[in-house]
Amino acid sequence: MPAKRKADTLSLFDLTQRYPTKQSVIDYLERIRWGDTPHCTKCGGTDRIKAQAKHPGRYWCGDCRSYFTAWTGTPLEDAKVDPRKWIFAAYLLMTARKGISAMQLKHELSVSYPTAWYMLHRLRLGCGGKLEALGGTVEVDETYVGGKEGNKHKGKRLDVGGGSGGKEAVVGIRERGGKVVAKAVERTDSATLVPFVEDNVEPGSKVYTDDAAAYKPLPNIINQYEHDTVAHGAGEYVRGEVHTNSIEAVWAVLKRGYHGIYHGWSKKHMRAYVDEFTFRLNEGNCEIDTSQRLDSLFRGLVGKTITYRELTA
Numbered sequence: 369m370p371a372k373r374k375a376d377t378l379s380l381f382d383l384t385q386r387y388p389t390k391q392s393v394i395d396y397l398e399r400i401r402w403g404d405t406p407h408c409t410k411c412g413g414t415d416r417i418k419a420q421a422k423h424p425g426r427y428w429c430g431d432c433r434s435y436f437t438a439w440t441g442t443p444l445e446d447a448k449v450d451p452r453k454w455i456f457a458a459y460l461l462m463t464a465r466k467g468i469s470a471m472q473l474k475h476e477l478s479v480s481y482p483t484a485w486y487m488l489h490r491l492r493l494g495c496g497g498k499l500e501a502l503g504g505t506v507e508v509d510e511t512y513v514g515g516k517e518g519n520k521h522k523g524k525r526l527d528v529g530g531g532s533g534g535k536e537a538v539v540g541i542r543e544r545g546g547k548v549v550a551k552a553v554e555r556t557d558s559a560t561l562v563p564f565v566e567d568n569v570e571p572g573s574k575v576y577t578d579d580a581a582a583y584k585p586l587p588n589i590i591n592q593y594e595h596d597t598v599a600h601g602a603g604e605y606v607r608g609e610v611h612t613n614s615i616e617a618v619w620a621v622l623k624r625g626y627h628g629i630y631h632g633w634s635k636k637h638m639r640a641y642v643d644e645f646t647f648r649l650n651e652g653n654c655e656i657d658t659s660q661r662l663d664s665l666f667r668g669l670v671g672k673t674i675t676y677r678e679l680t681a
């Protein structure tokens with residue numbers, strides 16, 4: 369008798385068993401998109417839908433007279449990739465803690481490097497869903513990722529001050545025992561950081577940061593937050609329960625991915641990679657099993673489209 373698995377493990381072997389054919393993946397994408405009844409992706413109609421026998425997954429809507437599939441209006445729409453490879457790529461992206469490079473994906477899926485690269489970027493679009501607000505006790509911190517100042521054109525350097533070395537700034541918030549929100553920012557001043565906290569953290573929460581001046585206005589915002597700091601500048605990192613270690617752990621994973629897996633990424637794609645890393649952390653932290661993470665990724669793709677030109681321009 370096979371050993372009982374934990375709910376959160378879906379092995380690569382399980383995946384191949386679950387999706388052995390193109391049709392099985394099409395069935396899966398349809399279930400994610402509309403459940404049991406095909407809904408026209410253009411007019412929402414369900415009454416005059418006809419499956420196109422010669423084109424698996426394609427339907428005709430008699431109401432608005434158009435063709436559609438379960439992946440119309442997603443980044444998978446115009447890709448000429450075997451649907452099984454999408455599932456594989458998404459699985460690998462979800463389960464690799466520090467990410468997966470296009471070079472590795474190319475080998476895993478037997479596709480060209482540009483195809484692998486483009487697939488990963490398309491899948492990342494499914495990672496950027498809006499979270500509910502964070503609350504309770506949260507940690508806020510900013511970090512700098514990437515490039516060497518010497519390699520950069522002067523006009524591209526960030527005006528962040530404080531010795532960032534021309535790297536790209538990312539700000540993040542982690543709820544203790546909960547989720548992470550992070551995004552790439554142009555500046556790490558109060559005008560950027562404070563509204564980011566306001567947008568993402570419930571009033572009444574405890575907010576812990578380091579002693580950077582940018583966070584000084586936090587407690588003054590109509591007394592929304594209880595703000596406390598550790599004085600990193602003075603070598604203080606933990607004072608009782610006041611620290612930013614959990615959000616700093618996120619930066620450590622992000623940076624290991626940046627250097628070890630992706631060997632860097634450009635500023636243009638920073639947002640997509642930050643989304644990818646936070647998605648993986650959030651879905652993993654909540655002990656959601658891998659199947660549900662895949663569902664959530666594919667659901668996140670609806671309404672997101674991008675062209676090769678937009679990615680590379």
Ligand SMILES: [Zn+2]
Nearest residue numbers: 408411429432
């Ligand atoms: Zn229609």
